[in-house]
Amino acid sequence: MTTVARHVRFTARAGQGGSLADALLAAAAGMRSTPGCLRWIVSRGAQEPDVVVVEELWRDADHLAAAEDGLQEDESVREVLALLDPATPPQRIDLEPLGGVGHLPAAPDGVTLLHLDDAEDKAPGFEMGDVGAARFPTGELGLGQTGVALHSMKPGRRHPFGHQHGEAEELYVVLAGSGRAKLDDEVVELGERDALRVGPRVTRAFEGGPEGLELLVVGPRREGDGEVLPGWWS
Structure with a gap:
């Protein structure tokens, strides 16, 4: 199609x-x-x-x-x-749509099954291997409109940057462990099975607790919508 x-x-x-x-x-x-x-x-x-x-x-x-x-x-x-x-x-x-910022490709027919741990860990490529693992299986799942990420953070480790989106909201679900999130000027505690919605233009970063922190992130695909802020939570 x-x-x-x-x-x-x-x-x-x-x-x-x-x-x-x-x-x-x-x-x-x-x-x-x-x-x-x-x-x-x-x-x-x-x-x-x-x-x-x-x-x-x-x-x-x-x-x-x-x-x-x-x-x-x-x-x-x-x-x-x-x-x-x-x-x-x-x-x-x-x-005839060709591409560009904000272009949404058509999602393929049918279904796709993927074990999330089989998605490529991108953390080493971002020099974040010491923080944990970062998997972005959106493409491997063939998703056209929804973005998905899985972050596994080691105990006491923190993202070395904050990030925000101009349009997209995201949902963060704690699959395992605990930790903290800094949301603009507020820091909140996170525990297993907590769900955190973060709206557009809110800068966020995460930190693993004593057992580490595993987060599933879901949001709409908005190519080029993100801004990374190195050293934001220092």
Whole structure:
């Protein structure tokens, strides 16, 4: 399957750009649960306030076609149509996604089973072998939208850097052991079976307790979204 994308430019009746943007944002809320919809972003023209643009990314053409069929009777579509400038019909450009920052590849069909300890330990390559192990099995699992990591930290050892994300939130689950997390200016204690959500723009780093710390990390894939801060928790 090949992802498909399109860029659609809508022009509102004079002075109705805000109402049009609101109507399209309401439609976007419904897209969150639409099968195959990977991205549906609404933007408004900075210099053209009556112009609203929708950027779409779909898992494949079949999902896009099915979504279009389902929109025929949607009330939000009729609201959008009523706000459009009749002299300027929507302009649509069909695109073939090639890649780049933020591009979400289509996930493969079927299932993938992987024992996490079989994923490559990347810690030595980052000069972190003395801290523990760091496995990032996202690619080996064939995940298209979800990122996964497994961190195993030795007793008393701490990540030599902090990191944060501009958009993505992450979930950290303690599989074994205990430890601490520094979250901006706060330090919290972690124990087995604790689950810690860390939102965007929160800088975080972790430290193993007396028995060490094993963390499973899950979050959305956002290529290029991370920032590493060496020596942040010193």
